[in-house]
Amino acid sequence: MIHFLAFSPDGKTLISAAADGSLRTWDSTTGKQKTVNYTETPTVALRPDGKILATHNSYDQITLWDVATLKQIAVFGHHDSIISIAYSQDGQRIVSGGADNIVNLWDVSSKPSLIASFTGHTDEIRSVTFCQDNNHFVSASADGTARFWDASSNQPIAIFKEHTKAINQVSCSPDGKIIATAGEDSVIKLWEIDQSQPAKYQLINTLTGHKAGITTIVFSPDGTKLVSGSDDKQIKVWDISTGKELASWTGSVGAIAALTFSQNGKVLASGGSYDDPSIKLWDFTSVNTNPGKVTTEPQPFVEMAGHHEAVVAVTQSSDNKTFAVATRQKITIRNLNAPEKIVTTLQNTSSEYLLDLSYSPDGKVLASAGTSQTIHLWDPASGKLLATLQGHHQIINALAFSFDSKMLASAGFDRTVKIWDVASGKELKTLQIAENSYALKIAFSPDGKTLATTHNNNSIQVWDVQTGQLKTILKDLTNIPYAVAFSPDGKLLANDVSLTGISLWDTQNYKMVGVLSNTTSLSEGLIFTSDSKLLFSFGLDNTIKLWDVNNRKNIFSTSEEDTGGITSAALSKDGKTLISGHVDGSIKFWEVITS
Missing domain, CATH: 2.130.10.10 (YVTN repeat-like/Quinoprotein amine dehydrogenase)
Structure with a gap:
């Protein structure tokens, strides 16, 4: 699935990010891939000058990348899973929104820092964008509303409430006068904003025609047209002044996941979903926008396969x-x-x-x-x-069976870990996580009496399975812990801390007894051998490492x-x-x- 598409300011390079965890740059003329980096990038924004990319990963970190080299420039934290991020017009600020229902505004002019947080949405925030200037931005939520914010106030200037289902996407016209919202109710709504008094707004049109939820929308650079993509596989072009549908064609064998224009408005890029994670470039100047004229469907002039x-x-x-x-x-x-x-x-x-x-x-x-x-x-x-x-009320991100196969533990973004009886399917216990974190990975001890959970607030929590009570918290770690595993003999707990190393803890007192420090990136998983003497680690750096646990040495690495x-x-x-x-x-x- 293509999560993100953007052209460089000169139109010569197309940048893409997808569910395969890769960032790629392409020659937009030939369709040939130029660079690739595997980073886990579900959420991406391009700075208006085209030089810096901002991405978010599953460890609640925003990373800034140099577009030319796809090398990291800076990494900074967040409170919860981010779903959407956007740059301000001057490239000095970033707005982000995610599963915690909060909109965060960041200063990225030098060392990244949080400016302010904005609350009011009652469900996850699926889309954010700046509008008019560097101080105003819009957030769209699964709660069915969009909110227009001023950075100087913690209250929204306007709340748009006309959608009947979740809003998936929000976009602002280049002149800042029109805000478009699109959602699961298969409609697009156009809102006119009074720039002298932003609190004054009106719904000027509702665009209907899609037969399924709308996933992506983008204004043409001249602001006269809006292009939409949907789960119905269709790309549609709309006239902003009249609200009429000007053109429609099948853009993919599956849902349309992303759309973007080149800055001159001549090329439209589309990205497909999981059924067809390809990128297509369309000559927008040749797309017939005369509804009375019958023509064949447009054909892409370049297709890019690689994701x-x-x-x-x-x-x-x-x-x-x-x-x-x-x-x-x-x-x-x-x-x-x-x-x-x-x-x-x-x-x-x-x-x-x-x-x-x-x-x-x-x-x-x-x-x-x-x-x-x-x-x-x-x-x-x-x-x-x-x-x-x-039983969970949000995304479930981790599972773990007990060693005897009788219990299953699950962790979710609803800040709970649940323990289930496998035979009956009944919920045995709910472990309530503190408000400022959720569990990333979970592991049972060999005897099934203890559960370890790693968290995005730089802590590891150790639980008593029978009582559901917290036994101890391993906190003040240097970075976010992720992968976690008990040794089969039950004597050690191993976990990987981002860019620091694999920590080994004595399970009798949960004191750190060693660090396997020869790591270059965060491990996605840890696996002990059955005799507890060796440990495998693996991650997005595409290497598997084998460690001698007793001697704390790396004895083999793939390349x-x-x-x-x-x-x-x-x-x-x-x-x-x-x-x-x-x-x-x-x-x-x-x-x-x-x-």
């Missing part, structure tokens, strides 16, 4: 015969001896995007979860859905180029094979030789 459907999770059965792979919208169970052979495809009937997948240690149950806020339990042998567990970061890995029960899943959609098999 892939990333592997979200890989997990292996206990009998060493099968392994399961999850991409954003599909789960397949494959034969370990013939990996290209799909044994079963699990029918994900919901529209969710998958975020985690886990085999029970006994191999009898496969659990999946994601944006649908529910957990699905599957019979991996038959592919049948065994149960659907409901592969241009295959994309590693999102997930699984170790066979006999410890002889490691399977890795990558953001470029590839799956790799590694022979483990420890002698």
Whole structure:
């Protein structure tokens, strides 16, 4: 899925970001890829001068990148998962909004700092944009409203309430006079703003024609037209002055996920969703905008393929015969001896995007979860859905089975961790996370009595599973901890702290007893061997590292180029094979030789 598209000011380069975790730059004339970096970039904004990119990752960090080299310039934090970010016209400020329902305004003129936070939305913020100048901006929310803000006040100047469902996108016309909002109700609303008195506004038109939720909208550079993309696969062009539909064509085999114009307005770029994560360039000057004239559908003059459907999770059965792979919208169970052979495809009937997948240690149950806020339990042998567990109220981002397969833990953006009885599907306990954080990863101790959770507020929390009480908090870490794992002998807890190293904790007193410091990026996962003597780490730097736990040494590291970061890995029960899943959609098999 293409999350973001933007042309450089000279129109020669197109920048894209997608669900495969990659940032790419392209030659907009030839369609050839120029640079690529794997960063986990669901949210992106381009500074108006085209020199700096701002991205957000799943660790609640905003990163600034040099566009020419795709090298990091600065990293700064956030309170919760960001969904949308935008630059001010002078490039000195960034506005962000996300799952915490809060709009944040940042000064990025030098060292990034938070200017102010704006509250009022009652659901996640899906889109933000500056409008008119560097002090006014608009936020659109799943609560069905959009709010127009002045940076000098904590109260909205105006609240737009006419949508009947979530608003997915907001855009401001180049002259700042028109605000367009589009959402799940399949309509676009145009609001006229009195620039001398912004509190005075009126709804001037409602644009109808799409047959499904609208995912993206963009004004033409001259402000006379609006282009929209939708889950109905259509790209539509609208006349701003009349509200009439001027043109419509099929832009993808799936939903349209992103749209952008070149600055001269001659080229329109579109990006597809998971069904077709390609980028297409359209000659907008040749698009017929005369509704009375019948013509054939426009054809793209350049198509760019390079973004892939990333592997979200890989997990292996206990009998060493099968392994399961999850991409954003599909789960397949494959034969370990013939990996290209799909044994079963699990029918994900919901529209969710998958975020985690886990085999029970006994191999009898496969659990999946994601944006649908529910957990699905599957019979991996038959592919049948065994149960659907409901209880979370936001995205579920992590799953973990207890070693005896009797319990399942789940972590969500609703700031809860839930413990479930696998056999009955009943919720056993809810662990309430503090308001300023949520759990990133979770792990059971081998005896099932303790659960460890890592958090975006630079802490690790250790819980008593039976009582649901917090046993201890490992805090004041230098950065955000992510991956976490107990050693099979129960003596150590390992976790990776962003750009610092892998910390080892004694589970008797939870004192740090060692650090594996030879790390270059944050690990997506940690896996102990069955004898607890060795530890695998892997991450978006596309390397797998093998560590000698007792001697605190890195004894082996893989080195592969241009295959994309590693999102997930699984170790066979006999410890002889490691399977890795990558953001470029590839799956790799590694022979483990420890002698």
